[in-house]
Amino acid sequence: MAKTKQLTVWLQSAPGQIGQIAEALGNGNVNITGFSCSTRTGPSPLRLQVSDYERAREILQGLGLRLTEEEVLRVTVPDKPGAAGRIGAALGAAGINIEYAYGAVAPGARKAELVLGVSDLSGALRVLQPLKLG
DSSP states (O other): OEEEEEEEEEEOOOTTHHHHHHHHHHHTTOOEEEEEEOOOSSSEEEEEEESOHHHHHHHHHHTTOEEEEEEEEEEEEESSTTHHHHHHHHHHHTTOOEEEEEEEOOTTOSEEEEEEEESOHHHHHHHHGGGOOO
């Protein structure tokens, strides 16, 4: 479990935008290690975890895209029923809100990677540390 930086690109929903961004990052030798995108009225967030944060920021700014940067929590959990529930329950009991989350498990993998945007990052680290999630 660790605090990590996230880049959020604010997009108007249009065909090809995610492909353009992913291709530009790939051409710049930056790997996307996690992402989430949802469409809403107005600018929509494309949240990115990347292998080289500074290089990715440089590439995305070069494309003229609007960016924000956030610190988020990245948690490795066993791929077992209830793992996400333990996290949510512990944070909720401490009064810490999960504002958004994303993650995935590859078929056959034994661990999942979750990215959490929370209302209190330091508090979340303190609450989750004793759970020994990984």
